[in-house]
Amino acid sequence: MTLARGPMVEPQQIDHAPAVAEFFAGIGLVRIGLERAGFKVAWANDIERDKKQMYEGHFKDKKDHYFCRDIAEVRIAKIPRVALAWASFPCIDVSLAGWRRGLNGEHTGTFWQFIRVLKEMREENRLPPVVALENVSGLATSHGGQDLVDAVAALNELGYSVDVLSLDARHFVPQSRPRLFLVGALEPPESTSVDDPVLRPARIRPIFENPALRTHQAVLPKLGELRSSGLLDYVDVIAADDPLWWDENRTAAFLGSLSPIQRTRLDELIASENTVYRTAYRRTRQGKPTWEIRADEISGCLRTARGGSSKQALVKVTGKTVQVRWMTGSEYGKLMGAEGYDLSRLRRNQALFGFGDAVCVDVVAWLAEHYLYPLVQQASRPAVDLVEALAG
Numbered sequence: 092m093t094l095a096r097g098p099m100v101e102p103q104q105i106d107h108a109p110a111v112a113e114f115f116a117g118i119g120l121v122r123i124g125l126e127r128a129g130f131k132v133a134w135a136n137d138i139e140r141d142k143k144q145m146y147e148g149h150f151k152d153k154k155d156h157y158f159c160r161d162i163a164e165v166r167i168a169k170i171p172r173v174a175l176a177w178a179s180f181p182c183i184d185v186s187l188a189g190w191r192r193g194l195n196g197e198h199t200g201t202f203w204q205f206i207r208v209l210k211e212m213r214e215e216n217r218l219p220p221v222v223a224l225e226n227v228s229g230l231a232t233s234h235g236g237q238d239l240v241d242a243v244a245a246l247n248e249l250g251y252s253v254d255v256l257s258l259d260a261r262h263f264v265p266q267s268r269p270r271l272f273l274v275g276a277l278e279p280p281e282s283t284s285v286d287d288p289v290l291r292p293a294r295i296r297p298i299f300e301n302p303a304l305r306t307h308q309a310v311l312p313k314l315g316e317l318r319s320s321g322l323l324d325y326v327d328v329i330a331a332d333d334p335l336w337w338d339e340n341r342t343a344a345f346l347g348s349l350s351p352i353q354r355t356r357l358d359e360l361i362a363s364e365n366t367v368y369r370t371a372y373r374r375t376r377q378g379k380p381t382w383e384i385r386a387d388e389i390s391g392c393l394r395t396a397r398g399g400s401s402k403q404a405l406v407k408v409t410g411k412t413v414q415v416r417w418m419t420g421s422e423y424g425k426l427m428g429a430e431g432y433d434l435s436r437l438r439r440n441q442a443l444f445g446f447g448d449a450v451c452v453d454v455v456a457w458l459a460e461h462y463l464y465p466l467v468q469q470a471s472r473p474a475v476d477l478v479e480a481l482a483g
Contacts (some may be wrong), residue, residue, distance in 0.1 A: 109174035109467045112219070114162060116203055118445040120226075121177055124455025129465050133171050135241040136162060140277045145445045149433040161364070162204040167211045174467045176184075176212075179225040179450055185320055197410065206245050213249060221466050222251060222275040223458070225450055230271050231255075233296045239295070243304050251275030252305045255295045256458075262314045263453035264425045265321035265389035270294070270450065274460060276354040276466055282307040289314050311461055320388040324367050325425045326405065329416070336414045345371075345404075345415050348381045356384055360408040370418070371404045389425050390418075402443065420446065428452030 108131035113121055116135035117120050135157045137143060143159045158169065180202045212218045224242070228375060231239050243253045253275045260268035277464075284305060291299070299306050329335055337345065349357060360367050370386045370391055384406055394401040405422070407414045420442030421457060424432040427446050 101138050109176060110171060111175045111375070112170050114165075114176065114178040114208070115180050115201070116157065117142045117179065117449050118432075119150060120347070120446075121179060121455050122150070122164075124452045125175075125449070125459050125463075126175040127452075127456045128459035130158070130175065130459060130467075133173060134158070134169070135159065136165055138162070141441050142448075145233060145441065148250040148436065157274075159206070162208070163205075165208055167215060167217075170212075171217050172217045172318060175207075175463060176219040176222045176317065177224075178202075178222070182206060195256065202242060203245075206249070209249050211422040218249065220277045221463060222246065222273075223463060224275075225276050225335070226271050228269045228271050228294075231257075236297055239271075239298060239430075240301065240304065242331055243298060243306065246273070246275045247305045247312075249275075250277050251315050252277075252279035252307045252464065252470075253298075254279075254307050254309055255298050256290050256311075257291070257292050257295065258314075258454050260428070260451035260454050261317045261389065263318075263426055263457070264426055264451060265325060266391075266393060267389060267452070268392045268454075274458075274462060274466070275397055276307070279307040279465065280309045280381050283310045283402065284308075287313070301445065309462060309466075313386075320390060321390045322368050322370070323388060325390075325422060327419050327421050329419075331414065335419070338417045340415065342415050345382050346413065348386070350376070350381060353382070353384055356386060357406075357408070357413070361411055361413070364410055365409075366407070366409045369406045369408075371406050371415070373402075386456065390459060393423055393426060393447045395444045401447070418443075423447065428454075428456075434474065437467060 107128075108129055110133040111122075111125055111130050111191055112134045113125075113138050116122065116132075116137045117139070119132075121134070122132040133147070133156060135156070137146075137159060138161050140159055143157055146157055148153070156451050158165070171395075178405070194247070202224075203251060209218060230242070233239070239255070243255070246253050253273055255274045256274065258270055258272060260266050260270075291308060298304060335341075343469060346354075346357075360369065367388070369384050369388065371382050372391055373380055373382050375381070382404070391403060393403060403418050404415055405418050418436050420437065421437060423446035424434065427449055428451050429446070
């Protein structure tokens with residue numbers, strides 16, 4: 092099967108597509124990736140009304156299937172029979188930038204509500220044959236790795252064998268965004284014994300070595316090299332006199348906050364005499380706010396626009412002229428693989444929040460094409476045939 096790279100596919104255009112229930116659906120970037128690979132999202136849920144507004148503004152479905160409510164209030168009577176259940180559950184309690192409360196924290200603990208829904212589906216004899224979960228890489232080491240063990244064990248109790256993968260958006264777009272994916276299958280493929288340190292790095296190896304867990308490692312294509320350039324192709328063309336660029340005083344404050352190392356980095360860009368772009372984050376160092384410019388031509392991990400340090404700025408250097416501005420919603424969308432996403436009638440921070448809390452489209456599409464779709468379509472075939480399909 093060839094991955095479509097054309098316009099975003101609307102679900103009503105897909106015939107006989109495997110149905111998906113998407114939990115914590117956000118603004119629908121997972122949906123775009125899944126539908127590129129041949130799925131159809133038939134039901135979606137999230138608690139954030141601003142995200143629902145973005146979702147509905149872009150997809151404009153004739154029949155509303157997006158239920159905006161806490162997952163604790165979700166009952167399976169409203170969920171159709173599906174081939175795949177996807178859950179991008181909140182990461183704040185396992186993120187390195189979060190509270191580290193783990194899988195039982197207030198936010199990340201919604202994982203257990205997802206498990207509760209799956210249990211209810213099993214009781215009604217309509218448990219999805221495949222589940223996929225996404226979270227930050229910190230889940231692998233949260234509470235010494237115990238949170239990941241508990242997550243896999245919970246899926247095992249439902250009958251799923253579980254694969255764990257690490258995928259970085261940087262393989263596809265110029266944005267550093269590593270994420271962890273769990274793929275559960277009631278009928279798993281034969282497990283490969285060949286290590287892939289990119290897809291399954293050392294930090295997640297203990298999962299596969301734990302005899303108390305039922306796991307597998309599907310045969311998958313090798314990922315390309317991580318990108319270290321390409322940001323220029325994703326930057327919006329904005330005139331030098333546009334008010335989006337910071338004024339002289341604000342730019343001077345930005346320059347004045349740079350450490351000696353950062354200043355040297357900027358001077359090297361100036362000396363190149365080319366027009367170059369870099370991204371920058373505001374940090375607190377020794378109690379003082381300071382800006383740090385990336386050394387490479389990619390974006391740092393896009394985050395939700397809550398607090399000044401979470402927003403990413405764009406630095407443009409043209410000879411000796413330095414200009415700085417916040418990144419736009421359009422740039423966030425392109426860096427998340429969602430160029431052309433409808434941003435009309437949205438507040439700026441609403442768009443940044445939606446994209447910063449989403450999953451890169453290209454990562455989802457790769458996983459769906461090479462793993463999820465073959466697993467759903469061929470789960471009833473003999474294991475040897477399924478392994479060949481996944482490898483192809």
